[in-house]
Amino acid sequence: xxxxxxLSRRQFLKASMAGTAGAVLLPTILPSSVxxxxxxxxxxxxxxxxxxxxxxxxxxPGIIKHDAARYVAVCDLDSKRVTKAKERIEKHYAAKQxxxxxxxxxxxxxxxxxxxxxxxxxxxxxxxxxWHAEPLLAAGLAGKxxxxxxxxxxxxxxxxxxxxxxxxxxxxxxxxxQQRSDSPWPQFRRACELVRNGRIGKVHTVQIGLPSDPAxxxxxxxxxPPNLNYDMWLGSTPDAPYYExxxxxxxxxxxxxxxxxxxxxxxxxTGWGSHHVDIGHWGMNTEMTGPIxxxxxxxxxxxxxxxxxxxxxxxxxxxxxxxxxxxEKFPNGVKFEGDGGWxxxxxxxxxxxxxxxxxSSKFFTASDPxxxxxxxxxxxxxxHSSKDHHLDWLQSIQTRQPSSTNPEQxxxxxxxxxxxxxxxxxxxxxxxxxxxxxxxxxxxEANKMRSRPQRDGYGTNCxxxxx
Numbered sequence: 001x002x003x004x005x006x007l008s009r010r011q012f013l014k015a016s017m018a019g020t021a022g023a024v025l026l027p028t029i030l031p032s033s034v035x036x037x038x039x040x041x042x043x044x045x046x047x048x049x050x051x052x053x054x055x056x057x058x059x060x061p062g063i064i065k066h067d068a069a070r071y072v073a074v075c076d077l078d079s080k081r082v083t084k085a086k087e088r089i090e091k092h093y094a095a096k097q098x099x100x101x102x103x104x105x106x107x108x109x110x111x112x113x114x115x116x117x118x119x120x121x122x123x124x125x126x127x128x129x130x131w132h133a134e135p136l137l138a139a140g141l142a143g144k145x146x147x148x149x150x151x152x153x154x155x156x157x158x159x160x161x162x163x164x165x166x167x168x169x170x171x172x173x174x175x176x177x178q179q180r181s182d183s184p185w186p187q188f189r190r191a192c193e194l195v196r197n198g199r200i201g202k203v204h205t206v207q208i209g210l211p212s213d214p215a216x217x218x219x220x221x222x223x224x225p226p227n228l229n230y231d232m233w234l235g236s237t238p239d240a241p242y243y244e245x246x247x248x249x250x251x252x253x254x255x256x257x258x259x260x261x262x263x264x265x266x267x268x269x270t271g272w273g274s275h276h277v278d279i280g281h282w283g284m285n286t287e288m289t290g291p292i293x294x295x296x297x298x299x300x301x302x303x304x305x306x307x308x309x310x311x312x313x314x315x316x317x318x319x320x321x322x323x324x325x326x327x328e329k330f331p332n333g334v335k336f337e338g339d340g341g342w343x344x345x346x347x348x349x350x351x352x353x354x355x356x357x358x359x360s361s362k363f364f365t366a367s368d369p370x371x372x373x374x375x376x377x378x379x380x381x382x383x384h385s386s387k388d389h390h391l392d393w394l395q396s397i398q399t400r401q402p403s404s405t406n407p408e409q410x411x412x413x414x415x416x417x418x419x420x421x422x423x424x425x426x427x428x429x430x431x432x433x434x435x436x437x438x439x440x441x442x443x444x445e446a447n448k449m450r451s452r453p454q455r456d457g458y459g460t461n462c463x464x465x466x467x
Contacts, residue, residue: 002238006025006341015334025132044397046092047112047144049135050127051085053253053319054149059126060085062390064092069394072119075108077229078248091159092294109229111135120170125149128258129265133158135338137463140165145172145397147390150163150274152407152414153460154266156438157451161460163411172400173407174393177278180404181389183351187364188279190372191345192346193334196381197281199371202339203322206280210268210332213260217245217305225250236452236459237263245305260306266278267308269424270417273326278405279334280324280412287409290416290435291316292322296423314420319435326420333363341367454463 046069048055063069071089076082080240093103108114115123115138122145125135133153139146146166152175153159179188197205224230233247234240240263248256258264261269281287296314301307314326333346348363366372375427376382386392386404396403406466415438422440423431432441440446454461 029467042068042338043247044068044145044394045121046072047071047075047114047123047125048085049075049114049119049125050131051076051078051081051249052126052128053256054176055085055124056088056253057128058090059147059149059390062388062393063124064089066096066391066394068391068398071105073101073106073108073114073117074178075111075114076167077109078225078232078317079109079227079333080250082109082284090231092383107192110232112138112360115139115144120144122146122393128233128236128256129270130154130258130263133460133465134235134458136162136254137165137358137460138369139168140171141169141463141467143169145393147174147176147393149176149415150410151266151270152274152410153449156415158416158460159415160438161464163407165459166407170400171391171407172397172403173405173410174389174403175410176235176389177275177405177410177413178389179275179279179347180384181386181392183388185347185363187345188282189385191343191364192279192283193376193381193383194302194371195336196285196342197446199341199374199378200336200338200343200367203284203336204321205337205340206284206322206333207330207335207337208273208276208280208326209332210272210276210326211334212268212310212328213271213306213308215260215301215304215306215310217243217257217260217334219243219245219305223333232458234455236454236462238455240454244304250409257306259455260308262307265308266417266421269309269312269326269421272332273314273417273420274414276334277324277416278337278409281409281413281416281428284318284320284322284334286318286320287412289319290412290421290438291433292319292435293317294419294423294431294433295428296326296420296425297427300424312424314423316416316423324416341371343367343371353432397425418450422446425449 045062048060064071074082074085086107089105123139125132129151132148136146136148167365179185180378182189206219222242222244230242244250245257247258279298285375298312299311310327312330316324333344335342335344343366346363384404390401418431426446430445431446
């Protein structure tokens with residue numbers, strides 16, 4: 001079986017320019033593939049970091065189906081998972097193009113080595129939450145365009161570092177906030193356009209309902225599997241003993257334990273909260289700012305490995321007079337309430353099969369059905385229309401025009417969730433937040449929670465220091 005090697009867009013343009021300068025008088029015969037759909041200059045060479053559940057179920061299938069993309073590398077700290085990703089992608093291309101045109105996907109166990117590859121144009125990141133910000137920064141510094149799963153970062157400080165760098169470097173960016181795209185959920189953009197155009201009057205309340213994860217987790221003594229680089233998996237977080245329920249299943253792609261441990265994820269407040277707060281901000285036109293006050297409380301497990309929040313109630317007040325309220329008693333979704341009515345919107349299906357409470361039969365309702373049928377006029381507000389979330393990113397790479405979410409919008413949605421988490425930790429103490437300075441007024445304890453210590457050799461501070 002022969003293997004095909006593909007030039008990256010950067011390499012093709014560089015070679016073309018060199019040929020023009022050095023051989024302008026020589027006639028050249030080029031294959032039709034140079035100018036057609038398979039032209040090297042038209043393929044975006046993609047590398048994927050993190051080959052687990054969300055990559056397997058969402059991001060790799062979402063990217064590979066588009067002809068604009070060409071996978072060239074995959075990376076994971078679990079060699080079993082990176083091998084499966086390699087085999088899956090190679091099988092896809094072999095079936096699509098014929099065995100004589102199959103290509104070899106490079107594999108890596110360290111994203112830092114992968115980023116040295118010159119033929120990589122863009123990087124998709126589907127890692128655990130505590131491993132989002134560091135490779136985002138590193139890829140941006142390397143000049144790679146980036147897609148990242150939500151949440152944008154683990155802390156407010158990390159989010160600010162990443163947003164600043166990606167915007168300065170003019171990186172083509174997209175985050176996994178699929179609720180902004182019309183496929184499979186056009187109802188979210190439609191709801192936000194109706195709210196932005198005043199169909200329910202002035203918004204005074206946004207209710208956000210989140211699902212929940214259980215406490216528990218097994219802590220029986222285990223050896224680190226030989227296929228897992230566990231020390232690097234911990235990354236910037238403190239040393240901790242290996243348990244399978246701390247990391248991910250060694251067989252299959254079930255819901256991993258790290259989603260339920262605060263060292264690696266803040267729980268549903270950022271898990272689904274990042275999605276729903278993003279929609280709340282989109283509808284209220286507060287995408288580039290944040291709340292000004294916060295108060296909340298929650299129940300946290302008193303024992304066990306899994307320690308993210310359970311039942312909760314949080315209120316975030318915004319400068320526009322609206323209050324965003326989180327409560328597990330609310331239906332999973334977003335409800336905009338105004339002085340002229342209300343609109344409720346949620347998913348009609350889940351992103352992944354293992355997401356709890358992922359869908360609803362009443363996914364788009366209003367106080368008056370006529371509100372939902374209202375036409376948006378040509379001179380009214382029309383929000384970014386994206387038919388496909390991953391394609392929207394690929395088109396942004398090609399055109400250098402913004403995708404549905406820019407880095408600052410992603411940071412503000414995630415940081416609002418972080419503020420809500422801090423409010424839960426403060427258990428009822430009122431917090432005053434300055435969205436411009438990104439600090440709490442007169443509360444040192446809350447301000448300390450905006451960042452975390454980073455273990456030597458890892459983390460955003462390490463990346464920036466080396467840069």
